[in-house]
Amino acid sequence: MPAIKDVAQRAGVSVATVSRVLNQHPSVRADTRERVLAAVADLGYRPNAVARSLRTDQTRALGLVISDVLNPFFTELARSVEDAARDLGYSVVIGNADERPELQDHHVRTLMDRRIDGLLISPTDGGSPMMLDAARTGTPMVFVDRWIEDESLASVPVVRTDGRDAIRDLVAHLHALGHRRLAIIAGPAATTTGRERVDAFRAALREFGLTLDDGHIGQGDFQADSGRRVTARFLDLPRPPDAIFAADNLMALGAMDEIRARGLRVPGDIALAAFDDIPWFVHTDPPITAIAQPTGELGHAAVRALVDLVEGRPAESVTLSARLVTRRSCGEPEGSKP
């Protein structure tokens, strides 16, 4: 693999001149430029990004640590992040934390070791040591989707979706269809989205004169299995809920598994709704009512904020809003009753 000195030699110039040509520095005579470019083409030379990074102290790479790649919400997020970053001339290195704090820490550490220019992170837990460290040492950092409530992290911008209104709409929808005993499969209490969705759900219930039983809050971990387990607990109750709201799409999948395994039917026996909409919800039996986040915009906004930080501009937090997409899993839509 040819290095810059090979190009210099072949073009009969110094490495400095080659470097200037490569970085479109103006003070190179046109014919010299030609010669250098010709040598570059002949040798198939490509600058070594590792060496360049060492010298310039920037890698033009961003780190993205997400909680679970297998969750369609996060893969869509990852995709939009990569798109936005590429447009701005950055690469993205993805780390999958699998909802495990120690894995999250591993990835943050590896990314920092590789000296990525900035970190986009959707924390799995209450804040791992490496992450606090990264924030403290001034690594540009942006939280996406979830964030950490810690005063030492107060300056880290948060790009997220506020599901409050959509959740209220969902509760209204359920209420209108006659459901009164509503339950929620919550995310981990350590995550902000975990808590927030429960809070919003509880507040909305209150608005409709309902209360959220302690027995109707199940602790999940955003994985399908936990949705199954919690749903089993709900269904074993003497008076089971008549509607279940899963705080993410994987737990909704688990819930469906369990409901189906017991020979019950959605929405006849029990209604089901989920946070996060995915293409498959159209084709499930029945199609699932869900709260959709503007995932693409979320990714773009997050990258914009992070790159602002990286390039020395101030960055702001962004809050987008989610919307309810009603389908048939909570009962027949209002207008369509016979």
Next chain:
Amino acid sequence: MPAIKDVAQRAGVSVATVSRVLNQHPSVRADTRERVLAAVADLGYRPNAVARSLRTDQTRALGLVISDVLNPFFTELARSVEDAARDLGYSVVIGNADERPELQDHHVRTLMDRRIDGLLISPTDGGSPMMLDAARTGTPMVFVDRWIEDESLASVPVVRTDGRDAIRDLVAHLHALGHRRLAIIAGPAATTTGRERVDAFRAALREFGLTLDDGHIGQGDFQADSGRRVTARFLDLPRPPDAIFAADNLMALGAMDEIRARGLRVPGDIALAAFDDIPWFVHTDPPITAIAQPTGELGHAAVRALVDLVEGRPAESVTLSARLVTRRSCGEPEGSKP
């Protein structure tokens, strides 16, 4: 961010000694080692991977270029690749080609510029310039899932799934349920998996005395939209097929969309099956019969082969086999008829 010389200074030794401690070189006196380790801890020093890579000419990073992150098959693959790589002490940098050759090329180029140690690639097309270049210049490289049939790439190991038998099983299943006019939504002809699945399908049909009409082969591109389009064409035929086999799960999703949009029913009006199984297929209406690849093993085997290459050992191609998972989208299972 402290560098090795800061550690050296604080411990009162030279940078060489610090480096030796960090790389567990044996010839360091125990008490010196202690002092160095203490300094490392005090400063929170972490070695700069960029500098290390420049010097050692290895990054301990692997590149993975996949055709489409949004396809659950590939995200599962990516996840298993990352798992396997991490176990062996490597990081994975993912590039999403989005089934677009020019994007694939962009990622290969970027990864090569960053001097990744090896490249895992699932090519979208017949072989882009950068890829041929990479192979020619001796970059360790392994094809996964798909590959390129080019003599200059003959030495690149291929880790893949052979779906031949499973496709035969599928055709047998369809035949047993009375379907005779079978159609296939194929992948791009430029991809090996695209062609291979059609070939296997055609061969299996012949075995059952059926033929594959030209009108019953639709050219898709592994994306949902193309599944929709091709299905529309099938259904507009004067004598539409009575069973459709989609060569991947996204095109199956598109096919379902189209079938549903026309008010037709699966499997009553038309049977549907897909290559690649995903968790949601259990919950669609109806549950979809699919051919499942051992995705986890695929990823692990691919990483093993690539790391062998990277570390100077010979690597071998691996072919795993897929299996048919019958559900209800082709008709009621044999045993369960009344």
Next chain:
DNA sequence: ATCCTCCGTGTAATCGATTCCACGAGGAGG
């Protein structure tokens, strides 16, 4: 006592780029 070995450590070259500074040539202005 002398010489050799080995052990632990330091000095300095090196990887491949970027960039500051210096330098020579040529043109403009006095």
Next chain:
DNA sequence: CCTCCTCGTGGAATCGATTACACGGAGGAT
């Protein structure tokens, strides 16, 4: 004709690690 700029270019320092080689001291062999 001399001085001063400007322009284009080259030399060399630098980023942060690794590692070949050198070196001084301790201990063993003779």
